[in-house]
Amino acid sequence: MGTPREKSAAQRGATKKKGKIYLTRELVEEYKAGKRELSLDLGRSVTKVTNELDAVPLEEVKGDFVYAWDGKELWKVAVFDNGLYRLRMMKGKPILEIDGLRMHLIKDFDDVLDYSKLVVRGLGVKEGDSVLDTCMGLGYTAIEASKKAGKTGKVVTVELSPAVIAMAKWNPWSRELFDGGIEVIGERSCYDYVREAKDGQFDRIIHDPPRFSKAGELYSRTFYTELFRICGKGGKLFHYVGSLGEKRRDVMGEASKRLEECGWKVVKKNKRLQGIFAVKS
Ligand SMILES: C[S@@+](CC[C@H](N)C(=O)[O-])C[C@H]1O[C@@H](n2cnc3c(N)ncnc32)[C@H](O)[C@@H]1O
DSSP: OOOHHHHHHHHHHTTOOSSOEEEOHHHHHHHHTTOOEEOSSTTSOOEEOSSTTTTSOGGGOOTTOOEEEOSSOEEESEEESSSEEEEEEETTEEEEEETTEESSOOTTOSSTTHHHHHHHHHHTOOTTOEEEESOOTTOHHHHHHHHHHTTTSEEEEEEOOHHHHHHHHHOGGGGGGGSSSEEEEESOOHHHHHHHSOTTOEEEEEEOOSOTTTOGGGGSHHHHHHHHHHEEEEEEEEEEOOSSOGGGOOHHHHHHHHHHHTTOEEEEEETTTTEEEEEOO
């Protein structure tokens, strides 16, 4: 894991977006079994494969990694940066894994994107809304929000990790993040970003941080107070908090209490989404 070749290949590759082929072990097995209607972009589209894979060293596609081929080189879509960041296929779509931890809630959902759809629906994001997505990841929630906010709305999303930004640039399912419709604030903490945002700037806020034990400051009163300040009156917040925290702490209950102390009115604790809907009433 994380050999210099992997690292430099993934980092170099992150700057090139077009004309790549993506492979997994399952795809190679299907190809070897004679199937030719295949997806070479991780399930976004299906291609009739003719000679596209002729030069690919298919025997090197192993395990549950996603691989990319640029016509010359094959490499794992993974970056080692104080931890292993990689794409991994789950239920037919890529998810982000950091040191083996999934950054998406998929267990109770048929489709990887369902979580984001339900969050955006629960927030009632509508045409013209100004939306802040504090923690971009692969941008699935930001993209879903952008579809609803439309051309007259605006979605801003913030991502701290350069390795995650590289994964998103590689991921065919994150393409809409970089086509100009969404403002991506990269390599910056949302903790700092919110301090500089204007009072009442956002109609909807999606806060989907890493778990409490990994990013405690994003569950703090200081942060919740800033989110309250930059949200407009009547605006709504969704805050992923996870299920029972470490040492059986009731993270949902504790976060709800802190949100209310900072002015938010908690309207729903959603067990399936493992998060809290709140309003600035
Ligand atoms: C649970 S994932 C978000 C998944 C995202 N909703 C999606 O649809 O793909 C959390 C993300 O927050 C990022 N992150 C962690 N700390 C952050 C911070 N202080 N500011 C912004 N992003 C942060 C992590 O690198 C990770 O990509």
